[in-house]
Amino acid sequence: MVTTRRTQQERRDRAEAALLNAAAELVVQHGVRSLTLARVGERAGYSRGIVTHHFGSKQALIERLARATQTGFVPGLEDLPPGLDRLLRLINGYLGALGDIGLMHRAFLLLWAEAATASELAPIFRERDEAFRRDLRSDVAAGIADGDVRPDAEPDGVAVAIVGQLRGVGMQLLLDPHTVDTARLSHTVTDQWRRALRAS
Structure with a gap:
């Protein structure tokens, strides 16, 4: 029987995924204020030292969690050119995905809401929302250029509203x-x- 030893990178990736999952569980169950490196390590079955090694600080952990929770929410958009069709597919896919909302996306929404009153979260979620709006503005502008979107549509306002x-x-x-x-x-x-x- 042949066993394949996991590489150091595979072990690192597996540990990071477990730590992020544990952090998401804590956010969903108790809110971001309950999040400490020690609690994340304990929940994931690791020591606090491992959490510190992977992320360095609670702020870095939250930043990584914010990015991980938003990744791949609406799959299949990467291959579509910017424009009205992509914009509508994003809206449809986003709302469809909410119907089967998982742990990571639930954590993202809770973190996003807490960002209004938590100074450590605000810069992270301002950046995430700006990236989202930038993507939407690009779709609206491309749609106008293609003639698919009304020429008087205002990309910034549409992006904020969506x-x-x-x-x-x-x-x-x-x-x-x-x-x-x-x-x-x-x-x-x-x-x-x-x-x-x-x-x-």
């Missing part, structure tokens, strides 16, 4: 999941933006 709507739906889902039918809502909201943006 991020607010999507994040707001996510927060409502966390607060009262039974009131949000994400499958139905994804079609309604996507159609709303299609009608609002499409060139005549």
Whole structure:
């Protein structure tokens, strides 16, 4: 019987994934203020020293968690060129994904909400939201250039409105999941933006 030894990088990646998962669990169960390197290590089955080795500080851990929780929320967009079709697929995919919201995305929404009052989170989530808005602005601008989006559409305003709507739906889902039918809502909201943006 042949056994394959994991490389050092594989062990490192596995430990980091376990630590991030433990951090997400703590955020979901107790909020970001409960997050300490020692508690994350204990939850993941590692020592605090391992957490410090991987992330260095609580702030660095939160930054890494914020990025990890947003990764791959709407798959399949990377291959699409910027424009109205990509924008509508993003909206539809985002709301559809909320219907099966997992631990990491739940943690992201909770961290995002806490960023309004937690000074250590605010810069991280300002940057994440700006990246999201920048992506949306690019889609609107490309749609205008292609002639698919109304020429009077304002990319900055559209981007702010879409991020607010999507994040707001996510927060409502966390607060009262039974009131949000994400499958139905994804079609309604996507159609709303299609009608609002499409060139005549």
